[in-house]
Amino acid sequence: MKMEERDRQIKEEGREEGERSKLLSQIQKKLGKGMTIEEIAEALEEEPAVIKELMGSL
Structure with a gap:
């Protein structure tokens, strides 16, 4: 791989x-x-599944 x-x-x-x-x-x-997860997903313009996945690392 080049620099x-x-x-x-x-x-x-x-x-x-x-x-x-x-x-x-x-x-x-x-x-x-x-x-809720759904409210967060809507507010952040993400899918609920993405929010759930990220919540797993909190």
């Missing part, structure tokens, strides 16, 4: 991890407000 490709891949992985971290933070806040 440029590796750098691009590392940046992409970092970006994905950052997005996941932000989404987890938003889920935690909304759970704290007593929102």
Whole structure:
């Protein structure tokens, strides 16, 4: 793998991890407000299955 490709891949992985971290933070806040999975999914424009999967890592 070329150095440029590796750098691009590392940046992409970092970006994905950052997005996941932000989404987890938003889920935690909304759970704290007593929102349901369906309400959280609608508010964050995600599928309920995605929210459930991420909640497993909280």
